[in-house]
Amino acid sequence: MTQPDAANGTTTTALRAVFSRLSPGDLQRLRQVATLKHYPANTVLCHEGEIERVFYVLHTGIVRITQRLSDGGERLLALRGPGEFFGEMALVEDAPRSASVTAASDVQVIEITAGIFDQVLLHSPSLAMTLLRQAYSILRDTMQQQIGELESKNEELRRAYRDLQIAQAELLRGERVKRDLEVAAQVQRSILPTAFPALNGVTFAARAQPAREVGGDFYDAFQLDDQHVGVLIADVSDKSIQAAFFMAISRALFMTEARRRLSPGDVVRAVNELLLDVSSDDNMFVTAFYGVLHMDQRLLTYVRAGHDRPLLRRADGRLEVLDGVGRFLGMLSGLHVEERTVELRPGDRLVLYSDGVPDAINLAGERFGADRLRAIVQSQAADAATLAEAIFTSVLAFQGGAPQFDDITLLVAAID
Incomplete structure (x- = not known):
């Protein structure tokens, strides 16, 4: 072919x-x-x-x-x-x-x-x-x-529209949460002291850094009368917006009760009962250290309600831990706390702190710990502001780039 x-x-x-x-x-x-x-x-x-x-x-x-x-x-x-x-x-x-x-x-x-x-x-x-x-x-x-x-694309569009609606709702919720956080942060800033009373024989300094937008720690030093000064540091169990308002309520109750009665034990017990009356959250509580400085006698009378033990550095470098029996506030009625008194002398330094200081974690997972804190306090004979800054910067340097899980709060009193 x-x-x-x-x-x-x-x-x-x-x-x-x-x-x-x-x-x-x-x-x-x-x-x-x-x-x-x-x-x-x-x-x-x-x-x-x-x-x-x-x-x-x-x-x-x-x-x-x-x-x-x-x-x-x-x-x-x-x-x-x-x-x-x-x-x-x-x-x-x-x-x-x-x-x-x-x-x-x-x-x-x-x-x-x-x-x-x-x-x-x-x-x-x-x-x-x-x-x-x-x-x-x-x-x-x-x-x-x-x-x-086209049917497949229409279904994709329907899913995308549903996702868009969900995202828009989440965005609105996020905006509301953001506004709530801003309000809570403003509340906190308004109630934390910007200055301390000018007194003969004692000066105060504080440093604080919340772990989130709003924190649960609060502190204050306030004059009760010509011879007495209240000293307070406390920590609310949660770190939410609700905790910020619970913190504001707790501080207001402390300030009110402290002016009604001089005994720290009586003040703390009264605040506990009032918190039980106003709080509807069974999981929220407050740890606190509250003391009264007797300026004429140079005495500190205090109670420790489940809070970290303050450090008292004596003028000669010796370090004392202020102990005391007491449960946290706002959980159970009939609070029992032990009221104690310690003598203060010129050159002494009183360091109050929240658990965010010893519990700070670095990138290796190590805790800052009580021993490091005590070593810094014992080595410093400086004024209140310098000592507070030394502790604060040491904790942040130790923490490095690790996330902060708890509020870091310090209140230092220098006895002159």
Whole structure:
């Protein structure tokens, strides 16, 4: 068989596989105008957006049908194999290609141009009907695919809209929480002292850094009368917005009761009962150290209600720990606390602190600890402000880049 005969046989076989309903005469007329061509892989046979009036029957190989996306990528619409055809719409309308067709492998295709095909259609209605059926079938499949994609996108949009509504609600809640935190922080700043009373024989200094926007620690030194000064440091169990307001209530109760009675034990017991009356949270409580300085006698009478033990550095460098029995406030009625008295002398330094000082953690997971704190206090014979700063900077340096889990609060009194 000669090469033209072989090509004609190949063309006839390919056309018969696609147009099986054509009469032998129609098939012969179509074969006479068709051209068998070979293209290597990655050849673009149809260009999206271009007017190309050529119809293809795929004899061997695979082609990809794709469309451009708005972001510059492309979407795969279909794969075509031997016996299938593409580009048929170019024979019935003078419009740009709706998609691109690229050879996914080496291919053999039969090409029929529109001009020649128009003449064939005049003499072969059955060929026109076959093409129309195939075009309708492809159009229907394409529309079903597009409908499926639209439904999928609509569902994605519905999910995105729901997510947007949820995110918007979360944002509003976050804004409310932010405003609440700002209010709570303002409350705290307004109740913590900005200055201490100017007294002969004693000076005060304090440093504080909350672990969050708002903290649970509070402190104060306030004059009760000409001869007595109240000294207070306390720690609310929680670090929430509610804790900030609980802290404000606790401080107000301390300030009120301290001016009604001189005994620290009586003050603390009264505050405990009042907290039980006003608090609705069974999990919130307060630890406190409250003392009264008797300026004329240089005595400190105090109670320790579950709070960390203060340190008293004597003028000669000796270190004493102010102990005392007592439970925290705001949990149980009938509070028992032990009232104690210690003599103060010129050169003594009294250091009150919250548990955030010894419990500070560094990146290695180590605690700052009571021993480090005592060593700093024992080595410092400085004034109140210098000693408070020395302790505070040492704790922060030890903590380094580790997160702060608790409030760090100090109140120092220097006896002169």
